[in-house]
Each structure stands twice: as C-alpha cells, then as structure tokens.
Amino acid sequence: MVRVDAAETGYGGADRRDTGAGTWRAGIRRVIRIGSRPGPWKRGPVLTALALLLGLLMLLHARIPDTGGLGSLAETFLPWFGLFVPVLLAGALWRRSASAVAALLVPVMVWLNLFGGLLGDKSHPDSDLTLVSHNVSADNPDPAGTARDLAASGADVLALEEITPQARDTYEKELAKAYPYHTVQGTVGLWSKLPLSDTRTVDVAMLGMVGPLAEALPAEERAATPRALRTTVATDQGPLAVYVAHLGSVRVFPRNGFWTDQRDAGAQALGKAVAAEQNERVVLLGDLNGTMDDRAFDGITSRLQSVQDAAGDGFGLSWPATFPVARIDQILVSGVRPASSWVLPATGSDHLPVAAGISW
Known part of the structure; x- marks a missing residue:
C-alpha cells in the first residue's frame, strides 16, 4: 500500500490556510455584528414606551375621558393594571433591555403609591x-x-x-x-x-x-x-x-x-x-x-x-x-x-x- 503524505501534495497546507482565512473572516463578521448591535440601553424602545405609558395611565387615571364610561371602566379595574408589570418585565429581560427595566420603575412606584397600603393588615382587634x-x-x-x-x-x-x-x-x-x-x-x-x-x-x-x-x-x-x-x-x-x-x-x-x-x-x-x-x-x-x-x-x-x-x-x-x-x-x-x-x-x-x- 502506498501512502501519500498530505504535506507533499500541498493539499493539507491549503486546507489549513483556507481554514485560517475562514476563521479570520468569521471573526471579522462577528465583531461587525457586535459593534452594530444596539446596547442594552437602546434595546426594546417599544417596551420602554409601554412601561412609561402604563405608569402615566395609572398616575393620571382621573384625566381619562369618561366618554362611553371609559374613565369609570379604567378606575374600576385600576388595581389589576399592576399585572402588566410582570408581563413587560418578562419582555424586557428577554430583549435584555436595560431601558425597559428602568422604565418599569415608574408603574411600580405609581401602583405602590395607589394600592401599596392595601397589601398589609391594618385591622385592630377590638371594635364596639x-x-x-x-x-x-x-x-x-x-x-x-x-x-x-x-x-x-x-x-x-x-x-x-x-x-x-x-x-x-x-x-x-x-x-x-x-x-x-x-x-x-x-x-x-x-x-x-x-x-x-x-x-x-x-x-x-x-x-x-x-x-x-x-x-x-x-x-x-x-x-x-x-x-x-x-x-x-x-x-x-x-x-x-x-x-x-x-x-x-x-x-x-x-x-x-x-x-x-x-x-x-x-x-x-x-x-x-x-x-x-x-x-x-x-x-x-x-x-x-x-x-x-x-x-x-x-x-x-x-x-x-x-x-x-x-x-x-x-x-x-x-x-x-x-x-x-x-x-x-x-x-x-x-x-x-x-x-x-x-x-x-x-x-x-x-x-x-x-x-x-x-x-x-
């Protein structure tokens, strides 16, 4: 059986050169992608806007027009607006959006200001x-x-x-x-x-x-x-x-x-x-x-x-x-x-x- 050395044919060297060039080009593309990707503070602009809108909606609920009973409807279920916070938080974490996470502090603080006092037990044991x-x-x-x-x-x-x-x-x-x-x-x-x-x-x-x-x-x-x-x-x-x-x-x-x-x-x-x-x-x-x-x-x-x-x-x-x-x-x-x-x-x-x- 005759063995042919890859080094003698030159094919192995070419393969190595090609592999090195491909790796280099892939690295360049990766750097370009990373460089062009938005940073964590620029990701999720829609989620950021929704978080701020949710906070403003709860804060200014009394300004919602009552046309068609819209204002009364919103105020009737106002405490439940807090359920949108974990939904938006999940989206912010998935998008790795620091701006959306920070914006969620607005509805959280507004909700706690409106309803945080109801979370604890304020009752007294004795009554007349x-x-x-x-x-x-x-x-x-x-x-x-x-x-x-x-x-x-x-x-x-x-x-x-x-x-x-x-x-x-x-x-x-x-x-x-x-x-x-x-x-x-x-x-x-x-x-x-x-x-x-x-x-x-x-x-x-x-x-x-x-x-x-x-x-x-x-x-x-x-x-x-x-x-x-x-x-x-x-x-x-x-x-x-x-x-x-x-x-x-x-x-x-x-x-x-x-x-x-x-x-x-x-x-x-x-x-x-x-x-x-x-x-x-x-x-x-x-x-x-x-x-x-x-x-x-x-x-x-x-x-x-x-x-x-x-x-x-x-x-x-x-x-x-x-x-x-x-x-x-x-x-x-x-x-x-x-x-x-x-x-x-x-x-x-x-x-x-x-x-x-x-x-x-």
Whole structure:
C-alpha cells in the first residue's frame, strides 16, 4: 500500500490556510455584528414606551375621558393594571433591555403609591359595633340558608340589598330571632340588635331599572321601588345614622361602551343625602356597583371613609363570588373609627358579604 503524505501534495497546507482565512473572516463578521448591535440601553424602545405609558395611565387615571364610561371602566379595574408589570418585565429581560427595566420603575412606584397600603393588615382587634352588608341576589336559590349564615356572623347591624317580594318573608322569618328590630324599604332592608327610629327612603334616581331585580318586580313598581333607606340606630354612645343603598347596575353595550348613567345618578343623589345628614356619626352600607377609585363616587368619598381602605386586610374583593375581581360592596363611615374589615364566606348570592368593625 502506498501512502501519500498530505504535506507533499500541498493539499493539507491549503486546507489549513483556507481554514485560517475562514476563521479570520468569521471573526471579522462577528465583531461587525457586535459593534452594530444596539446596547442594552437602546434595546426594546417599544417596551420602554409601554412601561412609561402604563405608569402615566395609572398616575393620571382621573384625566381619562369618561366618554362611553371609559374613565369609570379604567378606575374600576385600576388595581389589576399592576399585572402588566410582570408581563413587560418578562419582555424586557428577554430583549435584555436595560431601558425597559428602568422604565418599569415608574408603574411600580405609581401602583405602590395607589394600592401599596392595601397589601398589609391594618385591622385592630377590638371594635364596639360589627356591621355586615350583603347583596343577597334576586336569583338566590336559598334565601333561608343565606339568612342563617348572615345571622351566624354575629353582626350587630345587618344590611341586605336586592330583596325580592318573594324572598322578603323568608328573610324576616329567619332573622327575627337574632334581630328584634328591622325595616325593609323596597328592595333594601336593615336588621339590627339595637332600636331603630326615624326611618325613611332615599331617592337614588332609579328610573329605568334593569337587571334581574327589575324582572322580579311588576312593571308598574320598577320606577317607584325604593333602593335606598336612611334610619337611626340607637347605641350606648348616641345615635348612629345608617344608610343602606343599592345603586343601579352598570352595563357594557357594543355601541355605548361602559354604561353607568343609572348608577352615577344614584351616586349623586346619595352623596347629596349624606351631605345633608345632621348626625355626625354616619355609616353607609350597600352594593354601590363600583369601586371607591371610581370618580362617580367623589361626592360620597369626600365625606365618608372606606373601612376597607382604612382598616382592612388586602383588597377585600366581593364580586363576583366565584372569582372576585372588584369590591363593589362597600361599608363607609364618618365620625367613628374604622377598626377592621373582612369578607365573609360565600352564600347563595353572586356577591360575597362584607363586614366591618367600628369603634367610637
């Protein structure tokens, strides 16, 4: 067998030369690519812009036009805007964009400024009076069971909303033993362990009532049925003015967007009633069909304080019961000290009951 030395043919040397030249050219191309690639502070301009826009949107939410209810819609779900932060962070890390990561500090700081106070437990162990409010739902399949669960909560004052004529007798019967005093005005009611007086309805402009509750009422009663009341609870420390309200529902229509006209009119009327209240100690319980971040409630929140915001543990989400995304059931006070706030277990309603403790 004859062996041919590669060195003698010259092929091996050529291969080595070619390989060296190819490596050199590849290195040059690599250097050019690295040199032309944007630095970490120049990458991800779209992600950077989105992060800044998110922060400005939360910071200036009150400036969002309310055309088609857009402003109210944004403010209703404002806390959930924080979920966009980890999404944008993942994109920034994938793009290795230092500018996008830095820009995300803006929405993080704004969100913490708006909602950071709700992350901790601000409740106090002692309270003088326990309040509970619950939209019991017109479609509740077990009003008797709901009434028993609410009575077992130990509430001193219990407000119910969305009481249908068919279920009223059931609630009155089941709650009679625990609450010797009560009043029902239209579709709202108050049960109390303490005496009640000076009870009257509050006009919250419910013309054009819609939804399940409207369907449960005769047509001639829909416009005239009260959905709010005011009464006085006699306590050891003096009179306590208590309002119970169920404001109009909101609707999402393809053409009109987020429709809140009915609710907003009720919120304005309720705000005026609270402003005219002579008693210095005031409590408002009810399903207001909106969060307290919504500008529609400025007339109420300027005079009353949310117990959940002042003494709650977390966000206290109450609707829908199966997967709560918003707190639209509220307990607000003035002239008393918020002590604690919490959410009770689900009943047969599509809302969760909300509870609060107050002190003198």
